[in-house]
Amino acid sequence: MRVDGSLSCDKDCILFTSSEKAGAHCKMGAFLFGNQVKLDWLGGVTGH
Numbered sequence: 001m002r003v004d005g006s007l008s009c010d011k012d013c014i015l016f017t018s019s020e021k022a023g024a025h026c027k028m029g030a031f032l033f034g035n036q037v038k039l040d041w042l043g044g045v046t047g048h
Helices: 028-046
Strands: none
Touching: none
């Protein structure tokens, strides 16, 4: 079972692409980009 299917809270699913340097295992090639996506999401949730 996918984790997102069991969550009842708001959530986003973001696919990291090869053009974003995520062609390596999981998103490790896009580590900085992944952190920015998470911080942008957190800022949106908290209003900052």
